[in-house]
Amino acid sequence: MSEITNHLPTAALQALDVAHHMHPFTDAEALAAKGARVITRGDGVFLTDSDGNRILDAMSGLWCVNLGYGREELADVAARQMRQLAYYNTFFQTTHVPAIALAAKLAELAPGHLNHVFFAGSGSEANDTNLRLVRRYWDVKGKPSKQIVIGRKNGYHGSTMAGASLGGMAGMHAQGGLPIPGIVHIDQPDWYGEGGAATPEAFGLARARQLEAKIAELGEDRVAAFIAEPIQGAGGVIIPPETYWPEIQRICDAHEILLISDEVICGFGRTGQWFGAQTVGARPDIMTIAKGLSSGYLPIGGSIVSDEIAQVVGSAGDFNHGYTYSGHPVAAAVALETLRIMEEEQIVDRVAGVVVPYLAAAWARLAAHPLVGEARTVGMMGSLALTPDKARRARFAADAGTIGLRCREQCFANGLVMRHVGDRMIIAPPLVITEDEIDQLVDRARRALDQTLQAALADGLMVAAA
Numbered sequence: 001m002s003e004i005t006n007h008l009p010t011a012a013l014q015a016l017d018v019a020h021h022m023h024p025f026t027d028a029e030a031l032a033a034k035g036a037r038v039i040t041r042g043d044g045v046f047l048t049d050s051d052g053n054r055i056l057d058a059m060s061g062l063w064c065v066n067l068g069y070g071r072e073e074l075a076d077v078a079a080r081q082m083r084q085l086a087y088y089n090t091f092f093q094t095t096h097v098p099a100i101a102l103a104a105k106l107a108e109l110a111p112g113h114l115n116h117v118f119f120a121g122s123g124s125e126a127n128d129t130n131l132r133l134v135r136r137y138w139d140v141k142g143k144p145s146k147q148i149v150i151g152r153k154n155g156y157h158g159s160t161m162a163g164a165s166l167g168g169m170a171g172m173h174a175q176g177g178l179p180i181p182g183i184v185h186i187d188q189p190d191w192y193g194e195g196g197a198a199t200p201e202a203f204g205l206a207r208a209r210q211l212e213a214k215i216a217e218l219g220e221d222r223v224a225a226f227i228a229e230p231i232q233g234a235g236g237v238i239i240p241p242e243t244y245w246p247e248i249q250r251i252c253d254a255h256e257i258l259l260i261s262d263e264v265i266c267g268f269g270r271t272g273q274w275f276g277a278q279t280v281g282a283r284p285d286i287m288t289i290a291k292g293l294s295s296g297y298l299p300i301g302g303s304i305v306s307d308e309i310a311q312v313v314g315s316a317g318d319f320n321h322g323y324t325y326s327g328h329p330v331a332a333a334v335a336l337e338t339l340r341i342m343e344e345e346q347i348v349d350r351v352a353g354v355v356v357p358y359l360a361a362a363w364a365r366l367a368a369h370p371l372v373g374e375a376r377t378v379g380m381m382g383s384l385a386l387t388p389d390k391a392r393r394a395r396f397a398a399d400a401g402t403i404g405l406r407c408r409e410q411c412f413a414n415g416l417v418m419r420h421v422g423d424r425m426i427i428a429p430p431l432v433i434t435e436d437e438i439d440q441l442v443d444r445a446r447r448a449l450d451q452t453l454q455a456a457l458a459d460g461l462m463v464a465a466a
């Protein structure tokens, strides 16, 4: 294979990038002052940038490259499928083999009653589909007033109008008049950040019961569904207390509320089982999938839907919804190959049996660091809560994210991609990471924490908010 080389030096690439490329979730002026890091290559869990630095990617790109970079099988399958049938749609009573095979495979992998797949190009699009699906479902069922969907503050469900509205990111809602009508939010089950003096168990129950209170306030006859990530990802890897999900499930069952489990991050082995709903013990009516579905090699998402919903929505004429690229044959072929590799290499079992406990133990040792108030993992996702005062779970007096951003920069300087969400540091490494690479990850993280602490002390930032 011949290498795709850069013909321009890094500074020239950065100048063109600044001049013409609008970046997602980015302060353009701040980026222009600094220049973007140009990534040129990936192999296994490592990235290479345009200056030749090798960086351990503890975020799997954006939570998606679960099989690591540079898998020849995925490249080969994409090329083969492009040569045979690069595109055809699945509208108007047509279909093709990759979409059929992938839908059947997903039905086999998903929990028992989830056997029908509506394809999309991304997680955001799939959640747009879900909003349409649940409203249509209740309409056809003869309960057309059940139209409101309840989400959670600091949840993340994508960046389209529906996705951003279902999510509860205050910074997103503040731009563009969101949420759209018919979507409301309850508080998140973030015990570390918001639990105060309550025990995690009591707090988990209290936060779940906000759903019941919200349903009572709105009227059960107006609520279509509740949407949540089994474990919040973009919100900062917030792991709910164990009491939370069983209570959510009870409430959804008791009030005829559909449960949408957004598995875009948690799906496909991330939590140590195929789906996050299985890890937290939930029985969703719809699961949103994307990201790890294709290991990030091509964009594809979808909704895995219950027999009941598919039957009802399918019983009343056209469902007037779909995307040009729903079930795109090349993306579907790559997703199918991703799942084949996961089964052949027994990735989910290996991760659950060997890698998850190893990561959990290595990560937990970071809790002893003076800057770390909490170090937790579920499966292959982990978080560190940075704090100036461990005993009180205190926030910093400095603006939220000041220390987190500094820590992220130190991680980069030490050859590690670790993301920050406010002052939480988060990881979700490729599922194929080895024990030796986990040691490297944690060593680099510890070095970055040391340097962040030294700098914060020197700058007088180790001060708790009043």
Ligand SMILES: *Cc1c(COP(=O)(O)O)cnc(C)c1O
Pocket: 063, 121, 122, 123, 124, 125, 127, 156, 157, 158, 159, 229, 233, 234, 262, 263, 264, 265, 290, 291, 301
């Ligand atoms: C990333 C993400 C989405 C959005 O997926 P896109 O492919 O970026 O549109 C939706 N839900 C969750 C939980 C996510 O993490």
